[in-house]
Amino acid sequence: MPKQIVLFLLVLLAGQSFAQNYKGEFYQLLKEEDTAAQRQLLQQWQLKNPTDAELYVAYFNYYFQASRQEMVELSDSGNGNASLALTDSAGSQVGFLSDDFDYDSALLQKAFQYIDKGINTYTTRLDMRFGKIYALGQIENYERFTNEIIRAIEMGNKLKSQWTWADNKKLENPERFFLSNIQEYVVQLYDAGDDQIGRMRKIAQTVLRYYPRHVESLSNLAITYGLQGNYDKALESLLRAEKIMPKDAIVLNNIATMYERKGDKSNAIKYFELTAKLGGRETRDAAMEKLKELKN
Template identity: 25%
Template sequence: MKKRICIAVLSALFIPLLFSETAYDKFWNSMKAEDYDEAERYLAEWEKTKPKDAELYVAYFNYYIAKATAEQIRMETTPPDSGEYAEAKNESGDTIYLYSTTAYDDAFSEKAFAAIDKGLSFHPKRLDMYFGKAHFYYMRKEYSDQKELIKKVFALHKKYGGKWLWANNTPLENTPVDFEETVHNYIAEWLGTENQTAIECAREIALLFVKDFPDNPVAYNDAGLAYSYLNDLEQAKKYYKAGWECDGGDMILLANLAYVCKNLGETNEAEKYYLLMAESDDKGYADFAKRQLENLR
């Protein structure tokens, strides 16, 4: 199944723009050098001159995340699901696996969340702050809190008519960030965890995505995928089919629809969809469909 590619949405939080030499620049230069004592001094200097500056609270947020982050070495009898690891033998001669994980100190994490919340109290339309906070919840594996925040963002999206601000108070429409693409990205990340709570979050947000953006076929595909991960193939089929009816040229939806029909034992319907795909102008999709038809027959 072809994965949709999503844009990264957090770069504005972590890569500052270049201005004249100010506390802003001094802070970020200190962060790059990992000199956190110096960074803290520049934050205090910055806050004295601009106590309500949105970028100040983005900076505090990143500072506390950096302070919260710690790498830990784990030793297990099974390898990790992803990432690099080293094999070794213990005293009994059994194979063990060494790999690093990232942990986040709760006290510093709490300060990070408090900082971004204070920034949002002054700048409630700063979408990058909401997305940065949501991403930190994801990093901490606090999926339910992340989901609730994204639900709040959906409500605010309606309230503001989609008129958000991004880093340096740039109107969202003047940035490469796409709200709907970002929502899809969150859903894909949850599904990629294979964590049951995260998958339930993906389902809930995907349904809200469909409700609020009924003309976006990606929303239906996301809902179908969430139900597929939950092994509810009937509901998955419902959303794949609705999405395909929304955009009959979406080959990803058509492939997923055919696949779920095949797994439901609905061979004739699966064949119908693969035949449609076999007529695609895209040779890759057409060849894929033809191979699937051979397997069905």
């Protein structure tokens, strides 16, 4: 995983304000990768203000970064980061060397212990929850990743979406911000492979319990059924989404696709025509291609 992705997490959790001296100093040392100075500063910070919310976040970042161990892998295919092809004396390709990361489990456990203390003490701090979810995604622990997302959704309902961010600042449009990030996590599960379908469905169902008009989750739920060949169940969710957003080209295209897979040619044509009418250029062009196929 590229280093800039980790840096994004660190900046995300740090927030934009470095008004607090310890916090500002710590994140500067984090960028400089001076682990000895980081540790010394954290100890001073803990003595001065042991229950500071930003201290929990700093410790989490410290241990999460420390847990990442760069390694070099030899493989038959060049699918890793910065792959280097290896050849034999005849010039034939025999393998690839690529960079990858592993994680020290003991250091990871410490990272999660600190962020859990922060989450339990400062229940409205969404940056802490999202930081933990991010880390679980990076280590590909998708069961805990999913469970943590569901806990966040349920807590959001209890809090009536009154989330805060770094330095306990209130978020603007917290519900929209929250749901848009949840959608990104579902996409991450989708990209991880078909064995994540059950977890995608669980998240979608949890969102819909509290936000029944959330079109993205209705679509996500439909995708999980569609991937399993249950097109009637998929259409049930998509037709609900259509009632909420009748001119959404993505929803219409998904409806058309499910009807096509089901073998309902007339309804597939109907919805691909609507998609072509309402979609952007790429969506329209793809729908027109489908219509040519179905009408031949």
